[in-house]
Structures are given as structure tokens and as C-alpha cells.
Amino acid sequence: MREHMRPGVVADPLAERMRATAGLVPLLTDAEAVWRSRAGTRGGGDGDLPVWRPFEDAFPTFYQFTNRPPR
Amino acid sequence: MSWTGMRGVATVPSYVILQPTTLCNLDCAYCYLPHKAADRRMTVAVAAAVADSVNEWARHVPRFSAVWHGGEPLAGGRDHLATLMAPFRGVEHHVQTNATLIDDAWCAFFAERDIKVGISVDGPADLTAQRVSRGGRPAYEQILRGVDALRRHGIAFAALCVVSDPRPGLARRLYEFFLELGCYALGINVEEQEGVNHRSNAHDDGLVRQFWAELAQAWRAEPRIELREIEWALRYAGATLAGAADELLPRQHDPVPTIGYDGRVVLLSPELAGFTDPTYGDFASGSVLDTPLHEIVAGAATDPAGWIAEYLAGVEACRDSCPYFGFCGGAHAANRYFEHGRFDSTETDHCRNSKIRLLEGVLDHARAHATRSSR
Numbered sequence: 001m002r003e004h005m006r007p008g009v010v011a012d013p014l015a016e017r018m019r020a021t022a023g024l025v026p027l028l029t030d031a032e033a034v035w036r037s038r039a040g041t042r043g044g045g046d047g048d049l050p051v052w053r054p055f056e057d058a059f060p061t062f063y064q065f066t067n068r069p070p071r
Numbered sequence: 072m073s074w075t076g077m078r079g080v081a082t083v084p085s086y087v088i089l090q091p092t093t094l095c096n097l098d099c100a101y102c103y104l105p106h107k108a109a110d111r112r113m114t115v116a117v118a119a120a121v122a123d124s125v126n127e128w129a130r131h132v133p134r135f136s137a138v139w140h141g142g143e144p145l146a147g148g149r150d151h152l153a154t155l156m157a158p159f160r161g162v163e164h165h166v167q168t169n170a171t172l173i174d175d176a177w178c179a180f181f182a183e184r185d186i187k188v189g190i191s192v193d194g195p196a197d198l199t200a201q202r203v204s205r206g207g208r209p210a211y212e213q214i215l216r217g218v219d220a221l222r223r224h225g226i227a228f229a230a231l232c233v234v235s236d237p238r239p240g241l242a243r244r245l246y247e248f249f250l251e252l253g254c255y256a257l258g259i260n261v262e263e264q265e266g267v268n269h270r271s272n273a274h275d276d277g278l279v280r281q282f283w284a285e286l287a288q289a290w291r292a293e294p295r296i297e298l299r300e301i302e303w304a305l306r307y308a309g310a311t312l313a314g315a316a317d318e319l320l321p322r323q324h325d326p327v328p329t330i331g332y333d334g335r336v337v338l339l340s341p342e343l344a345g346f347t348d349p350t351y352g353d354f355a356s357g358s359v360l361d362t363p364l365h366e367i368v369a370g371a372a373t374d375p376a377g378w379i380a381e382y383l384a385g386v387e388a389c390r391d392s393c394p395y396f397g398f399c400g401g402a403h404a405a406n407r408y409f410e411h412g413r414f415d416s417t418e419t420d421h422c423r424n425s426k427i428r429l430l431e432g433v434l435d436h437a438r439a440h441a442t443r444s445s446r
Contacts, residue, residue, distance in 0.1 A: 011072055012316075014395065021434050021437050022442075023436075023438050023439070023441030026437075026441070027287075027436070027440070028309045031309070034294040038297075059229060059231075059299055
């Protein structure tokens with residue numbers, strides 16, 4: 001499963017594989033609809049933007065680095 | 072792809088983790104914490120020293136969090152926790168609790184201080200069976216009583232669920248449980264080989280992928296819960312298709328100061344607090360009783376030494392070798408140490424279970440449902 005990257009030789013094989021994944025676009029469309037429906041609820045959202053909301057309220061320690069988006 | 076995030080350590084954190092007591096009233100089978108049978112309590116002097124730096128950091132950002140972890144953070148009682156919280160200004164307080172001690176009085180305490188609550192429960196009674204009292208009695212009913220109190224008081228709560236054996240058929244049952252439980256957010260922690268928990272976390276690749284794929288399917292069918300891992304993966308997938316994946320990782324590691332009950336500060340990895348090693352010592356970068364927290368953090372960030380320098384070398388090794396780096400940001404320090412005994416190694420079983428197989432499982436779900444509606 002591992003694909004070793006060699007900068008300059010293989011750009012991003014995982015990204016290429018994701019772009020070729022059938023069904024990913026409709027899945028993301030569903031996800032964006034969910035995120036849009038949440039925008040403005042419980043604070044911490046990003047207005048009307050259909051974006052993933054970082055789990056600042058629930059899990060500030062997620063992944064051992066801040067999950068607050070880069071600003 | 073040359074990922075640009077996670078280079079070095081920031082000199083200012085966005086949250087701190089504090090250990091009000093080492094004591095926990097439970098004795099869960101998979102717990103990584105040492106000293107959880109002893110009630111070693113943080114003093115006001117330690118909390119005040121932390122607050123001196125934190126209050127200044129918090130003045131300059133929209134949100135700054137103090138996360139009260141443990142032990143069990145409620146085990147020391149409300150008066151003790153209130154006394155420790157008192158020196159902080161302009162800071163959001165969070166507790167991550169096993170919920171067994173939550174009653175009406177604790178709910179009032181949370182509401183008065185606008186404390187954000189996360190609870191730990193692993194699903195229905197049989198799946199939560201590893202969460203037991205010191206006498207071995209299942210904690211499940213006590214946990215549900217705590218959740219009932221939160222719901223009675225209208226206090227929103229998130230849930231963390233440890234999954235010891237990710238496999239097909241489990242995810243849907245778990246997700247339905249948490250829908251019923253009423254949490255607004257859910258995080259799934261596949262059990263880790265960490266701290267005093269030496270159980271192996273090596274699992275079959277296909278089974279774990281199926282677990283995550285089924286969880287993605289369950290969420291897609293009823294997305295009422297903010298589901299941490301699945302949405303994290305979807306966010307990355309969306310950014311990848313948009314050509315913006317490299318923008319997701321923080322530019323630098325958050326230093327994540329964990330302040331132990333005695334004032335010792337462990338950076339980057341809360342799970343290392345309380346442990347010692349012949350090579351790495353106690354993993355601490357200093358004590359707030361001797362040095363201001365902001366000086367400890369800035370010193371370690373600008374001139375990393377010891378295990379932190381080794382860990383940063385390990386992150387660079389991940390960056391150079393792993394196609395999942397943009398999603399993950401590098402294997403976690405504690406997983407490297409507790410699985411490999413050092414910090415400059417790369418892929419861990421935790422990486423496989425909770426990063427690689429997660430992302431692949433979500434892609435598996437997408438493929439499996441490419442030609443039919445999920446709902």
C-alpha cells in the first residue's frame with residue numbers, strides 16, 4: 001500500500017489516486033451540504049461557507065496539534 | 072509533493088492541558104496513565120503560575136483553551152477545580168471526564184463557567200465493559216447517569232469512544248448508540264499501545280478499513296453528529312481535489328504544553344507526562360514553579376533538544392517518506408516512543424489504524440457507493 005514519494009519524480013500519488021476515486025465527488029457534495037447546514041449553529045462556524053468546522057469546542061487536543069485552522 | 076506544514080514548533084500554544092489530579096475513580100483496561108490510583112493534586116501555586124503566561128497569550132487570540140484532563144478531572148471535587156480555574160482570565164475551560172461523577176451540582180458548575188464538556192464512553196454496555204471501577208465493577212450505568220444529568224440541564228457534550236478491535240459490523244452499532252446518547256460530536260480513538268497499556272494495537276488492514284468505511288456510511292446516512300475522524304478525512308479529500316491540501320496542516324507544531332499536577336511541563340505529547348526513561352529522563356522541559364511557562368515553551372521551540380529534537384527529525388523523516396503526511400502531519404511522539412522506543416522512527420500502528428486506514432476506508436466507502444444513493 002505504501003507509495004514512497006520522490007520529490008520531483010512522483011508529485012503526489014495519493015492525490016492522483018483520490019482524484020480517480022469513483023464516488024468521492026458525490027460523497028464530498030453530501031458532506032458540504034452537511035457543513036452548510038451547520039454553519040452559524042453553536043458558534044465557531046464560518047458564516048455561510050460550506051466548510052468543515054474544526055472541532056474547537058469538542059476536541060481541542062485532536063491529533064496532538066491544534067485543529068484550529070491556519071490563520 | 073513537498074509538504075510545507077508542521078515545520079518546527081510554535082513559540083505560543085493555542086491551548087494548554089492541565090492535570091488537576093492524578094487520581095481516577097475508574098481503572099479502565101486500556102488506560103495509559105500512571106499513578107491513577109494516587110490522589111496527587113495540583114496546587115494553586117502551579118495553576119497561578121500557568122495562568123500568568125496563559126492569560127497573556129489569551130489576550131492576543133480569539134480563543135484560548137485550558138483543557139482539564141487527568142486522572143479524572145472531577146475526582147478532586149468542585150472546590151478544588153474552582154480554585155485552580157480562578158486565576159485564569161479570558162480562557163475557555165474544557166473537561167474531559169469519564170462522566171461517572173457528573174450530577175446536578177457538577178452541571179451547575181459547568182453552566183456557571185461555560186465549561187465545555189467531553190465525556191468518555193465506548194458504546195453500549197458490552198462495548199464499554201473495559202471501563203470499570205477499581206473493584207472491577209462496570210461503570211456503564213454510572214456513565215449513563217452522568218449523561219442523563221447533562222441532558223437534564225441542557226448541557227451539550229462531546230464524546231470520545233475507544234475502539235479496541237475495529238472490525239466490520241461494529242461501526243453502525245456504535246454510531247446508532249451515540250445518536251441515541253445525544254452527543255453533538257464524536258471522536259473515535261482506536262486503542263493505542265501507550266503508557267502502561269502494553270496491549271498490541273496491530274490489526275488486519277482490511278478489517279480496519281471496513282470499520283472506517285462503515286462508519287463513513289453510517290454518518291452519511293444520518294449526519295447529525297459531528298464525527299471527527301470521518302469529517303477530518305473528508306476535509307482532506309475535498310482540499311486534495313481542490314488542489315489545496317498543503318494548506319491544511321498548521322504551519323508549525325502547536326507546543327501543546329501539558330502541565331502535570333506538580334508543575335512539570337511536557338510539550339507536544341500529553342501521554343508522556345509522568346513517565347521516565349533512562350535516555351530521555353522525565354520528558355519534561357521544565358517546571359512552572361521554577362520558570363515561567365512562556366519561557367519554557369519559547370526555549371524548547373527555538374532551541375529544541377533531547378527527545379524533542381529527535382521527534383522533529385522523525386517528523387522530517389515522515390515528510391520525506393510517507394504519502395499520507397499532508398493528512399497526518401507526522402506520527403505522534405507518544406506512539407513512536409511507546410511502539411518503537413525512540414522518536415525518530417516513522418510509521419506506527421497508530422498511523423496505520425487511525426490515519427492511513429481511516430483515509431483509505433473513506434475512499435473505500437466512496438467507491439462502494441459510487442453508483443447508488445447513500446440515503
